[in-house]
Amino acid sequence: MQPSEFNQLLGNIDLYLLDQILKNRFxxxxxxxxxxxGEGRNAIYFLNSGYQIFGIDQEELAIQYLxxxxxxxxxxxxxxxxxxxxxxxxxxxAGAFDAVICSAVLHFAKSESSFWEMIHEMDRVLKPGxxxxxxxxxxxxxxxxxxxxxxxxxxxxxxESERFVLQQKHLxxxxxxxxxxxxxxxxxxxxxxxxxxxxxxEKSIRPILEERNNF
Numbered sequence: 001m002q003p004s005e006f007n008q009l010l011g012n013i014d015l016y017l018l019d020q021i022l023k024n025r026f027x028x029x030x031x032x033x034x035x036x037x038g039e040g041r042n043a044i045y046f047l048n049s050g051y052q053i054f055g056i057d058q059e060e061l062a063i064q065y066l067x068x069x070x071x072x073x074x075x076x077x078x079x080x081x082x083x084x085x086x087x088x089x090x091x092x093x094a095g096a097f098d099a100v101i102c103s104a105v106l107h108f109a110k111s112e113s114s115f116w117e118m119i120h121e122m123d124r125v126l127k128p129g130x131x132x133x134x135x136x137x138x139x140x141x142x143x144x145x146x147x148x149x150x151x152x153x154x155x156x157x158x159x160e161s162e163r164f165v166l167q168q169k170h171l172x173x174x175x176x177x178x179x180x181x182x183x184x185x186x187x188x189x190x191x192x193x194x195x196x197x198x199x200x201x202e203k204s205i206r207p208i209l210e211e212r213n214n215f
Contacts, residue, residue, distance in 0.1 A: 011044025014103045016135055016186075016198045021045065025131065025182075025200070028052070030098035035087055035122055036105030040066040043082075047073045054081040054097070056090055087118040092125050099131040104196075107137035109164040111152035123177065128205040132179065138197035139165040141189040159193040166197060178204035 010018065026032060028050050034043055037055030039062045046053035047070055057063055067079035085091045087105065100122045109115035126132060139147075139155070144165065148156040155165050171185070179201040187197040 009045065009048055012041045013045055014042055014135060017042055017101060017103060017133065018045075020133060020200065025133075026051065026099060031096060032099045032101065033090075033092065033097045033122075033125060035090070035100055035102040035118075037066060037082065038062050040069055040082075042101060042103055044069070044073075047077065052081075054083075054092070056083050056085045056087065056092075058084065058086050060084045087121060088114065090121045090125050094124050095127045096125045097130060098127055099133065100126050102132075102134040102136075104135055106134060107163040107165065109153070111154070111164075115153060115164055115170070119174070123203070126203050128203055130203045131182065132201045132203060133199070135196060135198045137163040137165050138187045138195050139167050140187050140197070141195045143189065143195045146192070157194045159190075161194065163194070171199075174201065180204060 020026070026046075029052075031052045031054065032046060034040075034046075034053060034055040037043055037057050038059070040047075040055070043053050043055055043066060045051075055063070055066060057066075063082050063084050066082045070077045070079045070082065083091050087102075102122065106115060106118060109118060122132065137157070143157065144155060144167075146158045147165075150156055150162060153164050153167075154162055156162050157165075182200045182202050185197060185199050187195050189195045
């Protein structure tokens with residue numbers, strides 16, 4: 001297969017998401033939300049391969065473009081699965097999705113409270129037993145020692161970008177919310193610039209089981 005054919009099938013998919021696809025993490029019977037989908041970088045493969053992919057993004061033009069792409073690839077596809085909206089207020093009902101993916105979006109949170117609003121909204125629309133996959137800027141490899149603390153969880157990184165940085169305390173709180181790692185967390189340090197982490201978690205079904213046992 002030529003590179004152009006790969007691109008036609010995969011789009012510009014996040015390689016770390018492709019890794020999960022190759023591990024059969026997702027199936028076509030799952031409803032998947034791309035939280036912060038943009039113009040569909042990570043949606044093309046799912047659209048091409050018969051998955052039930054949904055998306056949300058704050059940019060109306062990006063959603064319009066993705067709706068056009070979806071219809072171009074499959075004229076029968078319900079393009080209104082892609083909605084304009086904020087991650088702090090996702091326009092889908094509770095427990096709607098079997099998986100939520102979020103690539104390079106959460107580090108644009110303006111504060112700790114904004115970050116947790118997005119996390120809690122993704123948690124709300126994710127079914128118990130569902131998969132949460134996200135990739136964002138992290139602070140585990142000594143990068144914070146080279147960065148300026150701007151407050152509210154945000155840092156000025158050596159690459160001169162301002163980002164909300166995920167730290168161990170945030171992961172600990174996620175686990176306290178009832179998430180378990182499906183894989184050990186991974187980070188990649190771009191030396192002297194920034195660090196990016198990939199996280200694959202499962203939402204626990206234990207609270208539901210405990211509730212049922214009370215009847």
